[in-house]
Amino acid sequence: MSLSVENLRIAYRTLRGDVQAVDGVTFAVADREIMGLAGESGCGKSTLGNSLIFIEGRMKHVGGTVELDGKALPISDDRAMNHHRMRDVSIIPQYAMSALNPTKKVGTLAHDLLKSRGMKLAKVLPEFRRRVALVGLPENVLEMYPFELSGGMRQRATMVISTLLNPSLLIADEVTSALDVSNQRAVGELLTEFRDLGYVKSMIVITHDLSILAQIADTIMVMYAGKLTEKASASTMIDKPLHPYTQALLSSLPEVGVRYEDRELTGIPGRPPSLLSPPPGCRFRERCPFAYDKCVEDPPFMELLPGHQVACWKAADDVAGGAGREHNEASATPSGGAGDASPERGPSLGARAGKGAE
Amino acid sequence: MTRYFARKLGLYVLAFWAGVTIDWAIPRLMPGNPIAAYVDRFALNSQGPWTALYKLFDKAFGYNLPLWDQYWHYWDNLFHGNLGISLYAFPEKVTTMIAQAAPYTLALLVPAILLSYVLGNRIGAMAARRKVLDNTVLPLGYLFQAMPYAWLALAAAFYLAAVEHWFPVEGGYAAGLASGFTWAYISSLLYHWFLPFLTVFLVSFGGWSIGMRNLVIYELETDYARYLRALGARGRLVRRYAYRNAVLPQLSGLALQLGTVIGGNIVTEVVFNYPGLGHLIYTAATDQDYALLQGIFIFIIVGVLVANFVIDIVYIWVDPRTRLSMQGAAA
Amino acid sequence: MSGVDQAAPGGTTTARGASPTAVPLAGATAPAGARGGREAYDSGRRWEFLYFAVRNKKLLLGLGVEIIFVLAAIIGPYFAPYPAKEFVAAAALHPSSQHLLGTTYFGQDVFSLLLDSLRESYLVGFLGAAFAGLIGLAIGFVAGWRGGWLDEVLQTLTYIVVMIPSLVLLIVIGAYLKSHSAFFEGVFIGVTTWPWVARAVRAQTFTLRQRDFVDLARLSGKRGPAIVLKDIAPNMASYILLAFILLFGSSMLIAVNYDFLGLGPTNGISLGDMLNLAELWSGLQLHMWWWFIPPGAVMTLMVAALLVANVGLDEVFNPKLRET
Numbered sequence A: 001m002s003l004s005v006e007n008l009r010i011a012y013r014t015l016r017g018d019v020q021a022v023d024g025v026t027f028a029v030a031d032r033e034i035m036g037l038a039g040e041s042g043c044g045k046s047t048l049g050n051s052l053i054f055i056e057g058r059m060k061h062v063g064g065t066v067e068l069d070g071k072a073l074p075i076s077d078d079r080a081m082n083h084h085r086m087r088d089v090s091i092i093p094q095y096a097m098s099a100l101n102p103t104k105k106v107g108t109l110a111h112d113l114l115k116s117r118g119m120k121l122a123k124v125l126p127e128f129r130r131r132v133a134l135v136g137l138p139e140n141v142l143e144m145y146p147f148e149l150s151g152g153m154r155q156r157a158t159m160v161i162s163t164l165l166n167p168s169l170l171i172a173d174e175v176t177s178a179l180d181v182s183n184q185r186a187v188g189e190l191l192t193e194f195r196d197l198g199y200v201k202s203m204i205v206i207t208h209d210l211s212i213l214a215q216i217a218d219t220i221m222v223m224y225a226g227k228l229t230e231k232a233s234a235s236t237m238i239d240k241p242l243h244p245y246t247q248a249l250l251s252s253l254p255e256v257g258v259r260y261e262d263r264e265l266t267g268i269p270g271r272p273p274s275l276l277s278p279p280p281g282c283r284f285r286e287r288c289p290f291a292y293d294k295c296v297e298d299p300p301f302m303e304l305l306p307g308h309q310v311a312c313w314k315a316a317d318d319v320a321g322g323a324g325r326e327h328n329e330a331s332a333t334p335s336g337g338a339g340d341a342s343p344e345r346g347p348s349l350g351a352r353a354g355k356g357a358e
Numbered sequence B: 001m002t003r004y005f006a007r008k009l010g011l012y013v014l015a016f017w018a019g020v021t022i023d024w025a026i027p028r029l030m031p032g033n034p035i036a037a038y039v040d041r042f043a044l045n046s047q048g049p050w051t052a053l054y055k056l057f058d059k060a061f062g063y064n065l066p067l068w069d070q071y072w073h074y075w076d077n078l079f080h081g082n083l084g085i086s087l088y089a090f091p092e093k094v095t096t097m098i099a100q101a102a103p104y105t106l107a108l109l110v111p112a113i114l115l116s117y118v119l120g121n122r123i124g125a126m127a128a129r130r131k132v133l134d135n136t137v138l139p140l141g142y143l144f145q146a147m148p149y150a151w152l153a154l155a156a157a158f159y160l161a162a163v164e165h166w167f168p169v170e171g172g173y174a175a176g177l178a179s180g181f182t183w184a185y186i187s188s189l190l191y192h193w194f195l196p197f198l199t200v201f202l203v204s205f206g207g208w209s210i211g212m213r214n215l216v217i218y219e220l221e222t223d224y225a226r227y228l229r230a231l232g233a234r235g236r237l238v239r240r241y242a243y244r245n246a247v248l249p250q251l252s253g254l255a256l257q258l259g260t261v262i263g264g265n266i267v268t269e270v271v272f273n274y275p276g277l278g279h280l281i282y283t284a285a286t287d288q289d290y291a292l293l294q295g296i297f298i299f300i301i302v303g304v305l306v307a308n309f310v311i312d313i314v315y316i317w318v319d320p321r322t323r324l325s326m327q328g329a330a331a
Numbered sequence C: 001m002s003g004v005d006q007a008a009p010g011g012t013t014t015a016r017g018a019s020p021t022a023v024p025l026a027g028a029t030a031p032a033g034a035r036g037g038r039e040a041y042d043s044g045r046r047w048e049f050l051y052f053a054v055r056n057k058k059l060l061l062g063l064g065v066e067i068i069f070v071l072a073a074i075i076g077p078y079f080a081p082y083p084a085k086e087f088v089a090a091a092a093l094h095p096s097s098q099h100l101l102g103t104t105y106f107g108q109d110v111f112s113l114l115l116d117s118l119r120e121s122y123l124v125g126f127l128g129a130a131f132a133g134l135i136g137l138a139i140g141f142v143a144g145w146r147g148g149w150l151d152e153v154l155q156t157l158t159y160i161v162v163m164i165p166s167l168v169l170l171i172v173i174g175a176y177l178k179s180h181s182a183f184f185e186g187v188f189i190g191v192t193t194w195p196w197v198a199r200a201v202r203a204q205t206f207t208l209r210q211r212d213f214v215d216l217a218r219l220s221g222k223r224g225p226a227i228v229l230k231d232i233a234p235n236m237a238s239y240i241l242l243a244f245i246l247l248f249g250s251s252m253l254i255a256v257n258y259d260f261l262g263l264g265p266t267n268g269i270s271l272g273d274m275l276n277l278a279e280l281w282s283g284l285q286l287h288m289w290w291w292f293i294p295p296g297a298v299m300t301l302m303v304a305a306l307l308v309a310n311v312g313l314d315e316v317f318n319p320k321l322r323e324t
């Protein structure tokens, strides 16, 4: 087990009180696993990712533990954490296009960074160059300033620098969202290649784009308003999601490259609740078409089927009572009810899901 | 590269032309007749000699010529290094007077500007990360920044000179001291130099330190700083980068700042009766010594242009973006 | 975008210079509403600003001090113990219960004089800031919106104005122009200090111009000037307010320089005039500190209060700067 997170809670301090951006999440990522993390904007994906490497100014570690390769990761201790950064955990941040100091050459930056970590660039230089070529950057990129590179090139440069020390865990936050479709696919392939070549052991890929996850992820985890709603293997997630929120996400995602961000969730109006003082019970209740009286209680994140965790009362009922007992009409929706083979899934997604789950 | 410099040079030339033209036009645009005013000063009580003198001076200054010719002559003289003759210190040449005063002004301005810039940047950057320093530097910085030069100079002259006698109240060196490369003379120069220098220094220092503090805080919040910290870079490296990037806007601020410092320097020289250009231009104005006045104006403009040129060069040197964008795009 | 050429001490860097580099971000990023509070949307934002404004100590302190001085300027003269310009007592009296701040070389009551001179200092400061602000906005908007050759011309003009030290220019003009009004002084200050506003406004107009909402406005058939005034300017409102406050402070300081050299308005009396007279009549040599220390100290407080209020406002508008 490469990474295991127990009941992690992260908040932002604001003048109006704490914003519980990550509210008790528990999950694990296995060696060589690429886990996709999806969810609407503002649900806490980046906060979760960032908290595993750098808890900055306004963030607060409220509770929970993180273990990496069997050892505790001291995420709330900035100093102790420094040793693990880049070496054990690394990140391609959401702001990757502006992550490089504009007045330093890419090579100088890497040199300074490594020196500040007590290492020498010269030692890893051949490897650095090899990877630069691998991601398709020109050879002389080390001698170039970030403003001489395009946004996509800067992102790739960041990718190479972040993984230079072969970390156990890489957090890739929205690495594809600002790119055009062909580049998205290329970067997605690069991520798997980095894993296959052993540059990184395991990966959390945060994205808005479920079709990219279908392509590269082994497992997919979905968040809603600071909490986990569902986690399963990529193919299960795409073919047989159990949580009404996941079902809505998928039904509102007709084509490759379209981000659910850009569309209303079909048939599910409204916005996620405020994280400042979230309502009790299931956080999706306000928008959930299946909400019933039990949903005023917080649904636990439980393993309903082998390797398939869901936080939903209705899904739990469905699974317990066999497919389609009470909410049968649900299986009429494209994503289908629990246990449905749903052969009518869109071929594009289904096909890619198969590849991702290899 | 050449294009960039050609462009900059064009701007300098244009600014110089504008300065000289304004300088030339002011006496001719202003209400009243400068020649008449000048002749009036001889306090002649009969009309005859007055008219004769008027004609004489009108001709001497070339005011009787057509405007175009006057303008042309003006440039012609300028290029021959001829700024005219002082009326008040007749027959001293304006250029000689400027040459005598300029070293004093430069001795005040250059160290004050450089030291306040360097120290202000350092202290401001330190204040950005040390609470204690921030709580002292910031209020002090704002206070200095809010002080009128004239008042700070008066207050310094009053307390440190008039009351405590630690420094002389006025002048550039002790009266009656022969100039030369002697210890007595040089120490006297330094002794008189200190208070005016301190005044100009302090006000600028306040501004630079506050500006730098804000810029560094801003830089430390940028994405590249977050990224470095997320990858475990030491604070020292992050701060070095932030400082280096924050210096760039400070440097362009320096160019824009010159006019202000020059103004403050003039006022300070007046308070301390310091024999520099500021004091000279002030007395030239009160004495209505027009040639001298206009000569100093030109000289100061040239000085500002030269300083800007130097700053431009330094900027190109420290900011890779200008360095590399120079082949192509706009300045 | 940083820096000001004002032949004044005052805002060395902040009142003019570097800080506006950081400041404009308040205006530039706020419209996007992307960072910080996602809950903050248009109508809500105004309330949010108010919420933070009444809780910001710097803003309250700065504003409070400034209001006291403004009140003193407006109603002070009616409560002054003596008629300001008249010779009411013996010359050069030390401060006493009769004359709180002593008397001048001519026997005027310094305290009454001080109350009287606040008005002109404020007036000139306001005029200077208003003119500089208007010119700067106009030139910045036009240059940033139109771009092209017009932008080039205006940039060159800006550059030239920056290159000519305004105090030196005023000294030369003053040698010919013997008398002028507070209005002239205000206009002169305005005409020589607009460049940094113009630069910042131009840069921001340039960025805002490329935003979606401007495209939308353009598609809906609005004309350039209407878009600039109705869509772009409101997005820079916070920056414009901050810039005006800085201009106000720096204009007052510039005026002190001018007045101190005897280049100020011919009639009337300002804080700078008091310094000028004290210097001319050897207040320094006679150790009459009560004559020249109070006016400068008052001016320092007036400007410092503005600077502090400005920092507070900046924090209100710019969530990144807010302390938690």
Ligand SMILES: Nc1ncnc2c1ncn2[C@@H]1O[C@H](COP(=O)(O)OP(=O)(O)OP(=O)(O)O)[C@@H](O)[C@H]1O
Pocket (backbone or CB within 6 Å): A012, A013, A014, A019, A021, A039, A040, A041, A042, A043, A044, A045, A046, A047, A048, A058, A094, A275, C036, C037, C038, C039
């Ligand atoms: N610096 C901050 N201060 C206060 N609240 C914050 C801050 N950053 C984020 N938040 C809040 O925390 C919540 C989670 O933010 P986060 O950036 O993790 O979302 P996200 O899922 O990554 O969104 P996106 O998909 O847009 O990147 C949001 O509601 C946001 O408003």
Ligand code: SF4
Pocket (backbone or CB within 6 Å): A243, A244, A245, A282, A283, A284, A285, A286, A288, A289, A290, A291, A292, A295, A299, A311, A312, A313, A314, A315
């Ligand atoms: S727990 Fe209830 S409200 Fe929440 S998703 Fe499930 S059915 Fe909907």
Ligand SMILES: [Mg+2]
Pocket (backbone or CB within 6 Å): A045, A046, A047, A094, A173
């Ligand atoms: Mg995010």
